[in-house]
Every structure is written in structure tokens, then in C-alpha cells.
Amino acid sequence: MSILIDASELADRLASGQRTVVLDVRWSLAAPDGTEAHRAGHIPGAVYVDLDHELADHGVTGEGRHPLPSEATLTQAMRRWGVRDGDTVVVTDDLGNQSAARAWWLLRHAGADDVRMLDGGLAAWRAAGHPLETGDVTPEPGDATAHFGSMPVIDIDAAAAFPERGVLLDARAAARYRGEVEPIDPRAGHIPGAHSAPSGDSLDADGRFLPPETLRERFAELGIDDGTPVAAYCGSGVTAAHEVAALAIAGIDAALYLGSWSQWSNDDSRPVAVGPDAGTPVASARRYSTGAAAARRPMPMRVVTSTEVTARTSSTAR
Known part of the structure; x- marks a missing residue:
């Protein structure tokens, strides 16, 4: 499976109706909450992912700042994002995929087969002239289940x-x-x-x-x-x-x-x-x-x- 997808290929997939879940994983040490940035403009249909709370477990001590969430927590999050078994999932951010890669890795670790990073992130999407939408996105719930163990x-x-x-x-x-x-x-x-x-x-x-x-x-x-x-x-x-x-x-x-x-x-x-x-x-x-x-x-x-x-x-x- 390819690890990357470019903006044109993603736009074509979305336009043709191919089953694709887009996740907006905007996060940084300086601005860990990307909710408002997401609401101000994101790829159409992209669901905001809270890295600190959906891609990590803060109830664990002694394991670092971002230990793995439990399988149950990630399963709940994946279903909130609308991920179904067999979906193509595309993750993106505005940091050269340096936060989106956490979602890429974690979803692969959880058993998702086709997870890709938007090469160049939101900047590449904008540079290609593709539109953004504003507001929150609430998709139909998915049915995927996380099973850890696919990544070393x-x-x-x-x-x-x-x-x-x-x-x-x-x-x-x-x-x-x-x-x-x-x-x-x-x-x-x-x-x-x-x-x-x-x-x-x-x-x-x-x-x-x-x-x-x-x-x-x-x-x-x-x-x-x-x-x-x-x-x-x-x-x-x-x-x-x-x-x-x-x-x-x-x-x-x-x-x-x-x-x-x-x-x-x-x-x-x-x-x-x-x-x-x-x-x-x-x-x-x-x-x-x-x-x-x-x-x-x-x-x-x-x-x-x-x-x-x-x-x-x-x-x-x-």
C-alpha cells in the first residue's frame, strides 16, 4: 500500500465518491488544540482528530506524554470519525505531516490496511487550488475496530x-x-x-x-x-x-x-x-x-x- 497521496489524487477520489475518510490532525507543542483552525477551513468532509485525547492516553503515568490509547478508546474514536473496515483513510495537517503521522502510524498499528498521508498537507491542497470548507464535520458512525500489533x-x-x-x-x-x-x-x-x-x-x-x-x-x-x-x-x-x-x-x-x-x-x-x-x-x-x-x-x-x-x-x- 502507498504511504502517500497527492492533492490531485485525493481530490479525484473525493469527486468520484470513492470511499475515503479524511482526518484533520492539526496539532503542535505550541498549539495542541487545532479545533478552531479546523473550523476556519479544512478539506471538505475532513473530520477533526484531537491528538492529545484520541491518539494518546493521559491516564497512564510513567509512560511519557503521549502513551498509546487503549484499543477501546481508539475504536470509539475511529467510529466517531466514520471509519469502516476496508476504508481508505487519508490523514493531514499543516505541519508537513509531523502530527498527522501519529494518526497514520496508530491506525496502521491498529490494523487499518490503507492509511495515507496527504503529501505536503493542507498547504499542498491549497496550492493545487482545491476548496476548503468551514465548520464542524459529523460523519455517519463507522464500524472499525482497533486491534494493536501491526507495527513494531x-x-x-x-x-x-x-x-x-x-x-x-x-x-x-x-x-x-x-x-x-x-x-x-x-x-x-x-x-x-x-x-x-x-x-x-x-x-x-x-x-x-x-x-x-x-x-x-x-x-x-x-x-x-x-x-x-x-x-x-x-x-x-x-x-x-x-x-x-x-x-x-x-x-x-x-x-x-x-x-x-x-x-x-x-x-x-x-x-x-x-x-x-x-x-x-x-x-x-x-x-x-x-x-x-x-x-x-x-x-x-x-x-x-x-x-x-x-x-x-x-x-x-x-
Whole structure:
């Protein structure tokens, strides 16, 4: 099955009446509620998806910011969206599919066979001259049922060991990977042994995915070739799904570490590395000050000590 659909093909499907469910998954860290943006203008018939509450379960502690919803919760959501067994589902956003990819991945994990991302998102739809509609969309209820298990996942222990047997990719912005900034989580830096691979680097200037051969070249530079075990993480399992999608477009299977940095950084028993290099896993944990991280300059990969944390925090306070 194709992972992507372009604006013209989607418009043709909608015009011809082919069974297609369009989901509007607008979300970002700065603006997690995309309801008003959806109401102001969306692809005709597109149903708004609440990423925080329909694509995640916030009743789970210790599993990161966006742990998986239960099968029952996702089933209820899919039926609200009007998804029926066998439907083609198209997901979109206004962020180069970096939030829509969470829906793509989760629906695939739940057993949906034909889920595609609108390449270039809403910007591509508008650029092609296709119309938008306003207001809310309430479709006829669907009958689909979620059954998890179709996509590979790893837990926190597997993520810790992964660099010893494969390539672990960090899909966050490079500055967060290096530990220079951390806008939301308690510690800055990256999982020791992980390689920086910002999800946005898989997109062109128009927010479309790079061609498969270009993506293969990108990932080859990170040490990934045929048969290399690959896993990806991000802040909370959202943009890492975009990384998994980019890898799939390149013909590479990859697992998703769902807890991602929001789980790892909250566990003081887990080590943290800073700087531009992947380095190697270390045995003991060190606490890192998020506030101090904002003022840091890039440095070679190393573990930050608790003594340094205290000194830097005091210096920053002054």
C-alpha cells in the first residue's frame, strides 16, 4: 500500500465518491488544540482528530506524554470519525505531516490496511487550488475496530540497549538532541548512542517528503542499510512516527519507542548524553538542568555530572 497521496489524487477520489475518510490532525507543542483552525477551513468532509485525547492516553503515568490509547478508546474514536473496515483513510495537517503521522502510524498499528498521508498537507491542497470548507464535520458512525500489533514498538529497556545492535534515531530538533535547549521535559540531551535525525530533514521546502532514493541516501549517512535494525524516538512519540514513515518510504522498517524522551528524561535511573555526537551507552544516570541547557554551547558528547548541574543552575539564576 502507498504511504502517500497527492492533492490531485485525493481530490479525484473525493469527486468520484470513492470511499475515503479524511482526518484533520492539526496539532503542535505550541498549539495542541487545532479545533478552531479546523473550523476556519479544512478539506471538505475532513473530520477533526484531537491528538492529545484520541491518539494518546493521559491516564497512564510513567509512560511519557503521549502513551498509546487503549484499543477501546481508539475504536470509539475511529467510529466517531466514520471509519469502516476496508476504508481508505487519508490523514493531514499543516505541519508537513509531523502530527498527522501519529494518526497514520496508530491506525496502521491498529490494523487499518490503507492509511495515507496527504503529501505536503493542507498547504499542498491549497496550492493545487482545491476548496476548503468551514465548520464542524459529523460523519455517519463507522464500524472499525482497533486491534494493536501491526507495527513494531520498543520499550524503554529496549531503547537503552538498541544502539548496541542497530541504529537509534532521535527525531527531535538538533538543538534538543545536543542538550542546548529543552522546552518541555525535565532533562536536556539525548539517549546515549542515539543519532540525531530531525524529522523535518525528510521534507523539502514545500513540506513534501523527499523522494525515496534521497531518503535512502539520508539514512545511509546515519549508518542504515539493508538489514540494519532501526528504531526512532522523539519527545513523546509524535514526530518519531514521522521518522518511521520517512523510513518506510525509503523501504526501511523501523520500530517506534513510544515513551520517547518524555519518558526517558523523567526516569533518573536513565543516563543522558549531551553534545553533537551519538557516543556510546553509559552505565549510570546524571541529572541535567533544563534551565542551564538553554545557555549551553555545543560540546562533544559526554555525561553531565550532578556537580556541574548545581554549578550551572546557580550561575544561570544569577
